Amino acid sequence: MIPELGTYSTILALCLSLVLSVVPMIGAHTGNKLWVDYARPLAKGVFAFLTLAMLCLGYAFLTDDFSVVYVANGSNTALPWYYKISAIWGGHEGSLLLWVWIQAFWTLAVAIKSRNLPLDIIGRVLAVMGMITSAFLLFILFTSSPFDRFLPNFPMEGGDLNPLLQDFGLIVHPPALYMGYVGLSVAFSFAIAALLSGRLDAAWARWSRPWTNVAWAFLTLGIALGSWWAYYELGWGGWWFWDPVENASLMPWLVATALIHSLAVTEKRGVFKSWTVLLAISAFSLSLLGTFLVRSGVLTSVHAFATDPERGLFILGMLIFVIGGSLLLYAIRAGSVKSESSFALSSRETLLLINNILLTVSCAMVLIGTLYPLVMDSLNLGKISVGPPYFNALFVPLMALMCIFLGLASVSRWKQTPLRLFVQQLWLPGVLALVAAFVSHGLYNSAFEPWVLLGLFLAWWIVFCWLRDFSNRLRQRGVMSGLLRQSRSYYGMLLGHLGVAVLVVGVAMVVLFVEHHDARMGPGDEVQFRNYTFIFDGARHVEGPNYISDMGRIRVLKEGQPYRIMYPEKRVYTARGMVMTEVALDPGLFRDLYVAMGEELDNGAWAIRMQYKPFVRWLWLGALFMTAGGLLAASDPRYRKQAQRDAQAAMPAQASQSS
Amino acid sequence: MKWGSLLLLLMLAWPALAIESYDFSTADGERRYNQMVRELRCPTCQNQAISDSDAPLAADLRREVHRMIEEGYSDDYILEFMVNRYGDFVHYRPPFTSQTWILWFGPLVLLVLGALAVLRIARNRHITPVEVKAQQQELPSALSPQEQARLQALLKSAPQETQQETKS
Numbered sequence: 001m002i003p004e005l006g007t008y009s010t011i012l013a014l015c016l017s018l019v020l021s022v023v024p025m026i027g028a029h030t031g032n033k034l035w036v037d038y039a040r041p042l043a044k045g046v047f048a049f050l051t052l053a054m055l056c057l058g059y060a061f062l063t064d065d066f067s068v069v070y071v072a073n074g075s076n077t078a079l080p081w082y083y084k085i086s087a088i089w090g091g092h093e094g095s096l097l098l099w100v101w102i103q104a105f106w107t108l109a110v111a112i113k114s115r116n117l118p119l120d121i122i123g124r125v126l127a128v129m130g131m132i133t134s135a136f137l138l139f140i141l142f143t144s145s146p147f148d149r150f151l152p153n154f155p156m157e158g159g160d161l162n163p164l165l166q167d168f169g170l171i172v173h174p175p176a177l178y179m180g181y182v183g184l185s186v187a188f189s190f191a192i193a194a195l196l197s198g199r200l201d202a203a204w205a206r207w208s209r210p211w212t213n214v215a216w217a218f219l220t221l222g223i224a225l226g227s228w229w230a231y232y233e234l235g236w237g238g239w240w241f242w243d244p245v246e247n248a249s250l251m252p253w254l255v256a257t258a259l260i261h262s263l264a265v266t267e268k269r270g271v272f273k274s275w276t277v278l279l280a281i282s283a284f285s286l287s288l289l290g291t292f293l294v295r296s297g298v299l300t301s302v303h304a305f306a307t308d309p310e311r312g313l314f315i316l317g318m319l320i321f322v323i324g325g326s327l328l329l330y331a332i333r334a335g336s337v338k339s340e341s342s343f344a345l346s347s348r349e350t351l352l353l354i355n356n357i358l359l360t361v362s363c364a365m366v367l368i369g370t371l372y373p374l375v376m377d378s379l380n381l382g383k384i385s386v387g388p389p390y391f392n393a394l395f396v397p398l399m400a401l402m403c404i405f406l407g408l409a410s411v412s413r414w415k416q417t418p419l420r421l422f423v424q425q426l427w428l429p430g431v432l433a434l435v436a437a438f439v440s441h442g443l444y445n446s447a448f449e450p451w452v453l454l455g456l457f458l459a460w461w462i463v464f465c466w467l468r469d470f471s472n473r474l475r476q477r478g479v480m481s482g483l484l485r486q487s488r489s490y491y492g493m494l495l496g497h498l499g500v501a502v503l504v505v506g507v508a509m510v511v512l513f514v515e516h517h518d519a520r521m522g523p524g525d526e527v528q529f530r531n532y533t534f535i536f537d538g539a540r541h542v543e544g545p546n547y548i549s550d551m552g553r554i555r556v557l558k559e560g561q562p563y564r565i566m567y568p569e570k571r572v573y574t575a576r577g578m579v580m581t582e583v584a585l586d587p588g589l590f591r592d593l594y595v596a597m598g599e600e601l602d603n604g605a606w607a608i609r610m611q612y613k614p615f616v617r618w619l620w621l622g623a624l625f626m627t628a629g630g631l632l633a634a635s636d637p638r639y640r641k642q643a644q645r646d647a648q649a650a651m652p653a654q655a656s657q658s659s
Numbered sequence: 660m661k662w663g664s665l666l667l668l669l670m671l672a673w674p675a676l677a678i679e680s681y682d683f684s685t686a687d688g689e690r691r692y693n694q695m696v697r698e699l700r701c702p703t704c705q706n707q708a709i710s711d712s713d714a715p716l717a718a719d720l721r722r723e724v725h726r727m728i729e730e731g732y733s734d735d736y737i738l739e740f741m742v743n744r745y746g747d748f749v750h751y752r753p754p755f756t757s758q759t760w761i762l763w764f765g766p767l768v769l770l771v772l773g774a775l776a777v778l779r780i781a782r783n784r785h786i787t788p789v790e791v792k793a794q795q796q797e798l799p800s801a802l803s804p805q806e807q808a809r810l811q812a813l814l815k816s817a818p819q820e821t822q823q824e825t826k827s
Binding site for chain 1: 678679680681693697698700706708710711746747748749750751752753754758759761762763765766769770773774776777778780781782784805806809812813
């Protein structure tokens, strides 16, 4: 009964969202206020029914209702209750339901939070979001319903959730990533609404900025969580693989990063308007492209797509409709946009333009690298592999350039910045960064690595340049009042840029100073490196709720003194017979110790992998800084004040009309 | 289970972990080995370097790489040997050929075009110092034509909005 209720409420949500995509749109077009007013209650209704559907699916999981195909494939009676809940988005059907539920959540948030927007804009924005919701709901109902049943003979025991996903990382990674992916649909909808209304002005950029910042922050967080999860769960200590699935999330991130910067220029200076719209369209289109790549199966093999094309074709159709439709609209409308101001070659505008060029070229590079093997294969030109050597060779120089310009941008001014100002302001940060890079490299490790030096230099360069700007701002009005006077947007920006520096340090250090030893270890054997001695004490059998495990015991000595004991595991999950490596970690701010167990060899000996990973935490720390920066900037009261001002400006007009 | 592993990151690879211990006669050999097993792709796995894969073929390839490094062959020779045996597919660094030039030089061309665009846009919008002065002297409250238009639009849509406010 409950699963049928889930299907029913999904269908009701579809009906409401179809109305939402049509009625307010027509209302906004014809100026019919009553029709536009339908948008808000409809958005609430869609969210309510999808929440009900999610609850129904959760109920099916918690009660082990294996008559539901999706539950039978992805759960098991032995699964702990919290994994039963996260198993809701452990598979294709459920993760789509989560996606559309989050889409409904964003729609609801826009409906509630945007009371002060002009009615025709809010009508169009919500209608466009309703269209996206409808498309995904149609996709779910026609090709991938999580509520389908096995009838009449359903299994007594479920197939279990993939052991890889039985983990805290899975509980949090997909919702965060989807919040980001789907949040980009808000920027997209605002862009489409602005195009439709023909009002591509600074106000449009101001309305969509906080939303885009929040979506970007979640996307950053989601990618970082995925990287962290892969690091400790997959067992070989990598944190980024340039796998197509990762690229699918990196591409929207790169364009969204360009977008939040371009929105700033559009809002403050009234330039790059049509470019910003194009970025908003691209960011969401790349989210959809990522969905297509992951869901259609083209990544596994171009031919897998041909044998089971139903789902892939649906998303492909949607992709063509969204990209084609919005670009057509863009072509018709964006040509008439005029810039509101001019700027010189040496100015903050130009630097932000360079930021946008570098980010979009990086995104194009990732796109080319991801799709090239697929295209070559489908044209029968042979099979090639595009992997880390290619991406690193092109991505790293682009990002290094980015870091240099990021430092320059700190003290730049709008409109025009004399070149001598850059020299006068930034020679000191440059020299300091060079000295600090040499000193920090020398203090850490005497083995000279030019690439580490470059990485450290870039990180220090960003830090010192932005400190320069910060101290300039404080000097103007004394330290205390200066600290208070800076806006939350400014602190958010500062924090985000600092996050880039932290991330760069992490990448440079962990890539070049990692130390890694695979060894055959019998009881009593020891391996020594970097001040640490690892002594293997043997392994024993352990039983978990739904797995059996061999747990090794490794004593670690630090400079000869007992430091700690680590317990890496090799687990076999009984329902699927899947073998999993459970690594033992000793995390630290400056280094992780990482121990994984391989195969059992003879005489109680095991193959053990021990790694020393310097500064690996800084990767995710940097991403957390960026996330916090994005959220802080979005919370700036100035957006709300501006909205109130818009409302107040509307008041007298109403008074004069009614009198 | 084509649709089984469905978390975005999950299509990464099969997680089984390969750990072996090879002895090397030189530290340089060990470094080259670690580099090379990360650049070679396991031909039978989904998307995995031979360093990470548990597949029997990947284990064979690791043994081959180890043997050839110990016998003193150069990196180029080993890579050529692997590519001859398994095709370009086995190497994560695609070759430079007439078919892959877009892959390698496309981003570079885009970057150059982007740089030209920056120069062009900035020159089209260029302002002389006199103009800067004139702009700076403009009153901050002066509205541009676009802002004027928006103000008019706001005033027009205002009654609807405030009614809506009082209702809700």
